[in-house]
Amino acid sequence: MDKKDQKKLNCRICNSTNTNYLCSVFNEHSKTTKLDIYRCVDCGSVFVGNAVDSAELGIAYSTLDSKKYYEEIESENKKKMIDAIRDLKKLVSGSSEIIDIGAGNGFFIELLNEAGFKNLFAHEIPGGDLSKIKNIVKEIYTDFNYEKIPSNSFEVVTLLDVVEHVPNPMYLINMVNRILKKNGKIYFHTPVVTKTDRLMHVLQKIPLLGKFGTIWQRGRTNIFHLENYTPKSLRLLLEKTGFTDIKIEVKNELSWPVTRYIRVHLLEKQGFPTFLAPFFLPFFYPILATNLFNANKAIVSASKK
Numbered sequence: 001m002d003k004k005d006q007k008k009l010n011c012r013i014c015n016s017t018n019t020n021y022l023c024s025v026f027n028e029h030s031k032t033t034k035l036d037i038y039r040c041v042d043c044g045s046v047f048v049g050n051a052v053d054s055a056e057l058g059i060a061y062s063t064l065d066s067k068k069y070y071e072e073i074e075s076e077n078k079k080k081m082i083d084a085i086r087d088l089k090k091l092v093s094g095s096s097e098i099i100d101i102g103a104g105n106g107f108f109i110e111l112l113n114e115a116g117f118k119n120l121f122a123h124e125i126p127g128g129d130l131s132k133i134k135n136i137v138k139e140i141y142t143d144f145n146y147e148k149i150p151s152n153s154f155e156v157v158t159l160l161d162v163v164e165h166v167p168n169p170m171y172l173i174n175m176v177n178r179i180l181k182k183n184g185k186i187y188f189h190t191p192v193v194t195k196t197d198r199l200m201h202v203l204q205k206i207p208l209l210g211k212f213g214t215i216w217q218r219g220r221t222n223i224f225h226l227e228n229y230t231p232k233s234l235r236l237l238l239e240k241t242g243f244t245d246i247k248i249e250v251k252n253e254l255s256w257p258v259t260r261y262i263r264v265h266l267l268e269k270q271g272f273p274t275f276l277a278p279f280f281l282p283f284f285y286p287i288l289a290t291n292l293f294n295a296n297k298a299i300v301s302a303s304k305k
Contacts, residue, residue, distance in 0.1 A: 009038060009049050011040035011042065011043060011045060011047070011233075012045070012047060012168070012169060012170065012227070013040070013043050013045050013169065013170070013229070013233040013236055013237050014040060014042050014043040014045075014233065014236050016040055016041070016042040016043065018040065018041040018042050019038045019039065019040050019041065019049075020038060020039050020041060021036065021037075021038055021049075022037045022038060022039055022046070022201055022204055022217060023036075023037050023204045023210075023213070023214045023217055024036050024037065024214075025037060025214060025217060025218035025221070025222060026218070027060075027222065027223050028063075029059075029060035029063045029064075029223050029224075030052075030056045030057075030059050030060040030063075030223055031056060031059070032050050032052060032056065032223070035048050035049075035050055035221070035222060035223065036048070036049040036050055037049065037217055037221050039201065040233070043230060043232050043233035043236055044193055044229075044230035044232055044233055045193070045227055045228065045229050045230055045233040046193055046197065046220070046221055046227070046228045047221065047226060047227040047228070048221055048222070048223075048226045048227070051167075052167050052223065052226065053167060054125075054144040054145075054167065056223075057165070057167070057223070058125065058126070058127065058144075060223045060224065061125075061127070061224075062127065066105070066129070070104065070105045070107070072256060072257075072260055073255050073256055074107070075257065076254050076255055076256060076257060077107065077255060078107075078111070080160065080189065080253055080255075081107065081108050081111050081160065082111070083253075083299075084108070084158070084160060084187070084189065084299075085111060085112060085115045085117075087187065087299065087301070088112075088117075088156065088158070088187060089115070091156070091185050091187065091301060092155060092156050092185060094115075094116040094117050094118065095118070095119060096117070096119060096155040096156050097119040097121070097153070097154045097155050097156070098112065098117055098119065098120055098121065098154065098155070098156040098157075098158060099120075099121040099122065099123060099141075099149065099153075099154045099156070099157055099158070099179065100112070100120070100121070100122050100123070100158045100159075100160075101123045101146070101157060101158070101159045101162055101176070102123070102124065102159055102160070102161070102162030102165070103122040103123060103124045103128070103130055103133070103140075104124070104128070105128075105129065105130070105132070106122065106130045106132050106133035106136075108158070108160055109122055109130075109133045109136055109137060110132075110133060110136065113136045119138065120133075120136060120137045120138065121137055121138055121139050121140070121141070121154065122137045122139075122140045122141070123140070123141040123142070123146065123149060124140070124141075124142060125142070125143070125144055126142055126143070126144065128142070145175075146172070146175040146179070147175075149175070149179045150179065151178050151179055152178075152179070152180070152181050152182075153179055153181065154179055154180055154181060154184060155180070155181055155184050155185065156180075156184065156185045156186075156187060157176045157179065157180055157184070157185070157186050157187070158187050158188065159172075159176075159186075159187075159188035159189075159190075160188065160189050161189055161190065161191075161255065162188065162190070163188055163190040163227075163229070164190050164191050164225045164226060164227050164228065164229070165224060165225065165226060166226065167226060169227060169237060170237065170240065170241065173186070173237055173238065173241040173243075174241045174242075176241075177241050177242045177243065177304055180304045181304070182304060183303055183304060184303070184304045185301060185302070185303055185304075186238075186243060186300075186301065186302050186303075186304070187300070187301045188299075188300050189253065189297055189298070189299050189300070190229055190234070190297070190298055190300070191220070191225060191228045191229070191296055191297060191298075192228060192229050192230055192231065192234075192250055192295070192296060192297065192298045193228050193229070193230050194293065194294045194295055194296045195292075195293050195294070195295075196216075196287055196288075196293045196294050197216075197217075197220060197228065200212075200213040200216040200217060201213070201217075203216075204217065215265065215266065215269075215270065216265075218265065218269070219261065219264075219265035229298060231248045231250060231298060234246075234248055234298055234300055235248065238300070238302045242304060242305050243302035243303060243304060243305065244302065244303055244304075244305050245301075245302055245303040246300070246301075246302040247300070247301050247302070248298050248299070248300050249298070249299045249300075250295045250297070250298050250299075251291055251295055251297060251299070252289060252290055252291045252294055252295050252296055252297070253296065253297035253299075254288065254289060254296075258281060258284060258285050258288050258289050259277045259278060259281055260277075261284070261288055262277040262280045262281065262284055263277040266280065266284075267280075
């Protein structure tokens with residue numbers, strides 16, 4: 001990677017040009033087959049440097065088996081969502097108007113409804129199937145740019161594992177500010193850079209070990225996860241888009257069982273037999289599933305000024 005190219009690449013959060021190229025990872029899900037991964041020295045975010053638009057993301061997501069995906073993440077996802085509902089009950093009342101952006105298959109909306117939240121709305125990009133919550137929510141909005149969602153209309157916006165997927169996080173959070181009422185709350189979960197990530201950034205520079213570091217990075221930043229934030233970059237993102245009373249908790253939170261991470265990223269994508277996954281579990285469990293090494297998720301809340 002040409003150093004001249006690195007200097008021209010701005011961080012999407014703090015706009016710094018002080019960014020370092022980490023590695024390139026293969027992408028089989030869309031036209032951009034090589035994704036260049038960078039780290040911002042100033043705010044710490046790690047991100048895909050390629051220009052990827054909504055149309056290309058739509059193509060990438062269409063290559064996934066959505067039904068199988070949601071079945072595999074359901075057990076871990078439910079834990080996360082129950083924690084999110086516990087947090088929301090501390091922030092707002094059951095009568096609050098809540099819109100869930102990036103509603104996926106609608107599972108979080110179902111759990112919110114069961115927990116007593118009744119003024120529910122949802123947003124998803126075109127192609128998603130939210131038919132099972134059509135009788136729960138008051139409205140489902142569908143577009144790529146959030147412009148169909150009315151302004152100053154909601155007391156709470158939730159985004160569970162959404163902010164890492166968008167090509168322009170600043171635009172997304174500005175749109176959240178637009179649709180919230182005054183003093184409204186934003187609440188979201190999103191991946192952050194961990195101790196293990198930083199170790200892998202070092203390994204990427206070492207002969208022979210570099211490939212392992214790149215395999216790890218491919219699982220962390222890819223066409224589906226365009227950015228891994230840091231508490232510093234998240235705070236900057238929210239401050240720049242008009243939010244205050246920012247609270248950020250960082251902890252380990254997985255979307256899949258550990259064996260699936262091993263099967264998909266370590267074995268399947270490298271052409272190794274997937275039946276080996278349980279044999280790797282004792283080694284990778286402490287690396288993947290503990291706060292000590294992999295406090296990988298930020299749980300964030302803030303208020304619109």
